[in-house]
Amino acid sequence: MRVLLIEDDDRVAGPLMEGLRRFGFAVEHARTGAEGLAAPEVAMVLLDLGLPDMDGIDVCRALRSRSSVPIIMITARDDEVDRVLGLELGADDYVSKPFGVRELVARIRAVTRRARPAVADPQCGSSKPSNSLDHPGTPDIRRIGPLTIDCRTRQVRLHRSSIALAPKEFDLLTCLAEDPGAVCSRRQILDTVWEPNFFGPTKTLDVHIAALRRKLGDASWIENIRGIGFRLVLPAPLDATSAATQARGGEIR
Structure with a gap:
């Protein structure tokens, strides 16, 4: 995702961008x-x-007048009026300084889920996300094919x-x-699932990946991108030959 950070203080912007x-x-x-x-x-x-x-606030007003891009305000101001005004002008959320990168990332993801457009499902007359691998109408539930995750x-x-x-x-x-x-780097996963600057054994991630694959019943749910990280994908449908191979206990790669 491409993000624009509008921040004049390089002491804040540098670590935040990193x-x-x-x-x-x-x-x-x-x-x-x-x-x-x-x-x-x-x-x-x-x-x-x-x-x-x-x-x-004026930048927010100008952006919203020409675009629906999600906006998260970053503020050190204690006055509630500024935050309320920004939200009323069209900002989607705000964080108050000081804040952690993980909090900001969580807010970015939450705002992105809320802003994601939906398309009508002609079969049931309801709405669902335009990407069949993406979230349904509620941001707390994610569906990837037959897999449903209720956060x-x-x-x-x-x-x-x-x-x-x-x-x-x-x-x-x-x-x-x-x-x-999308590929999640090993460092990104460790920072998100464990903690920033996690210095435990890197084998920890591989052990959890292996356990998760076993419980999903098909290792191809989680692809290993060598030297980078992992990604979640829909397993390819089994054809007759593959199904027969699995039935004999063979491994499909």
Whole structure:
């Protein structure tokens, strides 16, 4: 995801950009409101309200007048009026300084889920996301083919059968399910599922991946991208030959 950070303080912007990039975001940086308004279109705007050339509230108003891009305000202001005004002008969320990168990433993902467009399902007259590998109408439930992940109840079902996962296994699955098909780096997964700057044995991730594959019943749910990380994908349908091979106990690669 391409993100525009409008922040004049390099002491804040530098570590923030580095942290976001570790989570897989491509970050553009603008130091003034004018630079931000002139920047190419992105998928998300992170907007500091205290800018040197113009008030962030005015930048928010200008962005919203021409675009529906999601906007998260970043503010050190204690006045509730500024936050309320920003939200009323069209900002989608805000974070107050100081804040952690993980909190900001969680808010980015939440805003993205809410902003994702839906298309009508002609068979049932309801709405569902335009990407069949993506989330349904509620942001708490994610569906990837026959796999359903309920983040609110922390329940997982595959072909409508419940799967019991350990807490870290569930967190690992939801991390991969944030963007099905996209590659999550090992560092990104460790930072998200365990903690930033995790220095435990790297084998920990591989052990949890192996356990999750076993519980999903098909190792091809989670692809290993050598030297980079992992991604969650729909297993290919079994043809007659493959099914026969599996029935004989053979391994399909």
